Amino acid sequence: MTTLRLVPGTPDGVLAALAGLLDGSGTPFAPVPEDAVGAARVRQAAAPDEPIEDAAGVVLTTSGSSGEPKGVLLSREALIASAEATHDRLGGPGQWLLPMKPYFVGGLQILTRSLVAGTTPVVVADSFTAAARKLTGVRRYTAMVPTQLARYLDTDLDGLRLFDAIIIGGASTPEPLKARAAAAGVTAIPAYGMTETGSGCVYAGVPLDGTSIELDAGRILIKGSTLFSGYRLRPELTADVLRNGWFRTQDRGELVDGRLRVVGRVDDVVISGGVNVTLTTVQARLLEHPQVKDAAVLGVPDADWGTRVVAFVVGEPSRDELRDWISELLPRTWAPQDVVALDALPMLASGKVDRQRLLEGVR
Structure with missing residues (x-):
């Protein structure tokens, strides 16, 4: 009986386990984060004491x-x-910089690409630019989440310019951030994907070779060689999302000039006071405000409204100013009923906004 092996979620720990897996000498494994909460979540979701699936x-x-x-x-x-x-799309194998945790798919795939390319990954310890200058490969690549890109544009622009390509994934990349990177001469490529697709599988709206996409009433379906095999010990959930080789995502999209545009999650449309409100559209409009540095918009259960639209904003504008800003281009009924000012949005280790922590503060 083969069971799942737990390995340290450090770059060295994951790289060693991954090298064995790829060359056939290793066994199935799960990377375990250093923090107690992360380790508990891995044990909860991965069940290492149970036999591993084929x-x-x-x-x-x-x-x-x-x-x-x-x-x-x-x-x-x-x-x-x-x-x-990924290498085929970028123009060939290269050397990769690791600026994120390798126990999430974005970081793990940086290490996979390095092993496949036969190059040595460089890990960001303190200074991003100092780490980038250690790269010696003909082609230099990295990947990061939008929050990191925004921060490095402020602090490490010289380092960002050293790369032939920077894959931006893990969350939607705001249009103002894309424009800012382009104006600074940084080659940032927005990627769409998730853990279930083996990291990004659509670059700048175009599927990678071997990946196909379809839309089913606006829901994004994905098929291809990078798809996951299922959810650990969750056959009913696997059967619900994997049908005839297609993965039914929780995201909505549209095709614009043949390119995929992700417009939000299936559950991003809420009914507030009898009106359908698309939360991601409200969020995108907030991010266009010159004094808003970051924002998230969520629906909160409410006895009067059914669902109350709440905006969490990093910036100085007042509630009334932001409601007026929303109403200039969107229906007034879409303007958030509440605006919560924050110094920073709470983030998970994966680089995504911690929606649960935000909701805990307003319920």
């Missing part, structure tokens, strides 16, 4: 930004297919 290579725990974490089964073949498709 074709499993690595089990990654989803961030649980919107609810219960799940153990995602990724095969050796899916990991390699994702790495090779």
Whole structure:
């Protein structure tokens, strides 16, 4: 009987386990974060004492930004297919910089790409620019979440300019941030994907080779060689989202000039006072305000409204000013009933906004 092996979620620990898995000498594993909460979530979602499912290579725990974490089964073949498709899209293998945790799919796939390319990854310890200058490969790559890109544009612009390509994933990249990176001469490529797709599988709206997308009443469906095998010990949930080889995501999208545009999650449309409100559209409008540095918009259960629209904003504008700003382009009924000012949005280790912590503060 083969069971799941737990390994330290450090760059060295994950790299060693991953190297064994890819060359066939290792066994299925799950990276365990250093913090107690993260370790408990891995044990909850991965169940290491139970026999491992067929074709499993690595089990990654989803961030649980919107609810219960799940153990995602990724095969050796899916990991390699994702790495090779990424290199093909970028113009060839290169050397990678790791600025994120490797126990989430974005960080783990940086290490996979390095092993597939036969190059040595460089880990960001303190200074991003100092780490970037250690890269010696002909092609230099990295990947990060939008929050990191925004921060490094302020503090490490010289380092960002050293890269041939920077993959931006883990969350939607705001249009103002894309424009800012382009104006600074930084080659930032927005990617769409998730743990279940082996990291980003659509770059700048175009699927990687081996990946197909379809829309079913606006819901994004994905098929291809990078897809996960299922959820750890959750056959009913797996059957619900994997149908005839297609993964039914929780995201809505549209095709614009043949490119995929992600417009939000299926549950991002709420009914507030009898009106359908698209939360991601409200959030995007808030981020266009010159004094708003960051924002998140959530629906909160409310006895009077059904769902109350609440905006969490990093910036100086008042509630009335932001409601007027929203109403200039969107229906007045979409303007948030409440605006919560924060010094910074709470973030998960994966780089996503911690929606649960935000909701706990307003319920």
